[in-house]
Amino acid sequence: MILLFLALVCVLYFLVYIYYKHVYIFEKHLKCFPSPPDIPILGHALDFAFTDKGFLDVLMHYTRNYGDIVRVKTGPHRQLLLISNYNFFQFVLTNMKILKKSVEYRYFHNWLGTGLITSSGAKWKRHRQIITPTFHYKILEDFVDIFESNAKILVKKFESCSDSTSVDIFDLVNLCTLDIICESAMGTSVNAQLNSDSEYVQSVKNMLDIVIARVFSPIKMTDWTYFFTEDYRKEKKALKVIHSYTWNVIKRRQEFLKSEKNENHAGYQKRKAFLDLLLEANSNGEQLTLEEIREEVDTFMFAGHDTTGTGIAFILFCLANNAEEQAKVFMEQKQLFGDNFERPPTFQDLKNMKYLEMAIKESLRLYPPAPFYSRELDHDVLYEGTVLPKGLTLTLFSYALHRNPNYFPEPERFLPSRFQNYDGKMPFAFLPFSAGARNCIGQRFAMAEMKSVVSRILRSFELLPSIPSHELKLASQTILISSNGVRIRFRKRL
Numbered sequence: 001m002i003l004l005f006l007a008l009v010c011v012l013y014f015l016v017y018i019y020y021k022h023v024y025i026f027e028k029h030l031k032c033f034p035s036p037p038d039i040p041i042l043g044h045a046l047d048f049a050f051t052d053k054g055f056l057d058v059l060m061h062y063t064r065n066y067g068d069i070v071r072v073k074t075g076p077h078r079q080l081l082l083i084s085n086y087n088f089f090q091f092v093l094t095n096m097k098i099l100k101k102s103v104e105y106r107y108f109h110n111w112l113g114t115g116l117i118t119s120s121g122a123k124w125k126r127h128r129q130i131i132t133p134t135f136h137y138k139i140l141e142d143f144v145d146i147f148e149s150n151a152k153i154l155v156k157k158f159e160s161c162s163d164s165t166s167v168d169i170f171d172l173v174n175l176c177t178l179d180i181i182c183e184s185a186m187g188t189s190v191n192a193q194l195n196s197d198s199e200y201v202q203s204v205k206n207m208l209d210i211v212i213a214r215v216f217s218p219i220k221m222t223d224w225t226y227f228f229t230e231d232y233r234k235e236k237k238a239l240k241v242i243h244s245y246t247w248n249v250i251k252r253r254q255e256f257l258k259s260e261k262n263e264n265h266a267g268y269q270k271r272k273a274f275l276d277l278l279l280e281a282n283s284n285g286e287q288l289t290l291e292e293i294r295e296e297v298d299t300f301m302f303a304g305h306d307t308t309g310t311g312i313a314f315i316l317f318c319l320a321n322n323a324e325e326q327a328k329v330f331m332e333q334k335q336l337f338g339d340n341f342e343r344p345p346t347f348q349d350l351k352n353m354k355y356l357e358m359a360i361k362e363s364l365r366l367y368p369p370a371p372f373y374s375r376e377l378d379h380d381v382l383y384e385g386t387v388l389p390k391g392l393t394l395t396l397f398s399y400a401l402h403r404n405p406n407y408f409p410e411p412e413r414f415l416p417s418r419f420q421n422y423d424g425k426m427p428f429a430f431l432p433f434s435a436g437a438r439n440c441i442g443q444r445f446a447m448a449e450m451k452s453v454v455s456r457i458l459r460s461f462e463l464l465p466s467i468p469s470h471e472l473k474l475a476s477q478t479i480l481i482s483s484n485g486v487r488i489r490f491r492k493r494l
């Protein structure tokens, strides 16, 4: 009897504790923020489970109807603030105490370990310091010919469909950017464009699908139920392929760096891949273990391919559907290349592509490859007099921020010239690469790559709208996609 009584007290105590930690504290501090109608325990979870429109549409619906700071209850345990407010973005991104990523990022751990994207605390800080110099302008110059040679293969692919009335460019562009990042990060080629069936390419694709499925599926979210799913087995298989590829490359590059005959070593060029720079940093006493290097190389492979792929696909779509803007970008190419469109661009050429840069920025504003990114509070934080409790997720919804007419008049229009006088004026209104300490370390690389590939394509083709005209159906996976593809048409330039 006493035991039963004690057990009852324990259960009661546990329930009160859960109520206090997950309901009362949040209710007390966050009631000032507007929130859509919800149901007990599940909160707004059903809005996401039963939408036929997708996650992105639900978030946009909340923002349109409840404002630029919305309180969302994604389940019994979790609450988030959905933020598209300028001051709040600035507050979060400049606060050195809000650096921890939200729990969703843990689904990447089996693949990326705790590389830059997923790590936090002392490990993240140390790695960021060691890796930052590898993205210096001087080093990026070496990658220009990788961009050009892979863009040429993409042009060949487009040539084969230049009579077509409508081509879905999304996957083709993504294979190109996978080749580019593989060569830049590891110094090897997976030939994704020429061999999209390769085991490595398929495994990377599978991992992206599996991770996103875990974010949204209640069964796959929890490790012990995920263990019984087909995806668990698929993940194990894919990771075996990906990790053994990365390990093999690391071992080969390590041996090469040790070898005396660097200069004349057949098969290797003088250009250094990111991996070489990390291995060198290691031998200079910076102390990244080989496992940590593996994590970072896989992180580059993940972070550096479908982001730029999406970015390029959407800018091509924007130019195809805005003939006047395309003409301006093309004019700039003519000024730089004269009649010699076959000349490979130099790094200085890329810097001089100012109008193309504005067009890419405008496309990133409308179609940010990372439409939101999140932080989790590991302690209470005070924001404009309100306590934001520990455990709260802050979701920075850059897609909605970019479409706020207060910051960008006529937000739905593609107007590259708005970036002519933009820089520096409102630094927290345009954030495709995030900002502050955890901003995108690869943004200069990404911008150079996107310019280079788009320039190569524009020098080869006039881009036209597809027939019939194509309306994008935007949706959010690990990145922004269009669920019905990104369709345009090509006309070869003579």
Ligand code: HEM
Binding pocket: 101, 116, 117, 128, 299, 300, 303, 304, 305, 307, 308, 311, 368, 369, 370, 373, 374, 431, 432, 433, 434, 437, 438, 439, 440, 441, 442, 443, 445, 446
């Ligand atoms: C258009 C292309 C790209 C876009 C839009 C983009 C966007 C972003 C964003 C929004 C973040 C912050 C994510 C967060 O807070 O959770 C980020 C972080 C990061 N990006 Fe990119 N990215 C791009 C290309 C690249 C490339 C090419 C690389 C590598 C070569 C790269 C490597 C990284 C890494 C390592 C981080 C984590 C940085 C840290 O936390 O210290 N990204 N990126």
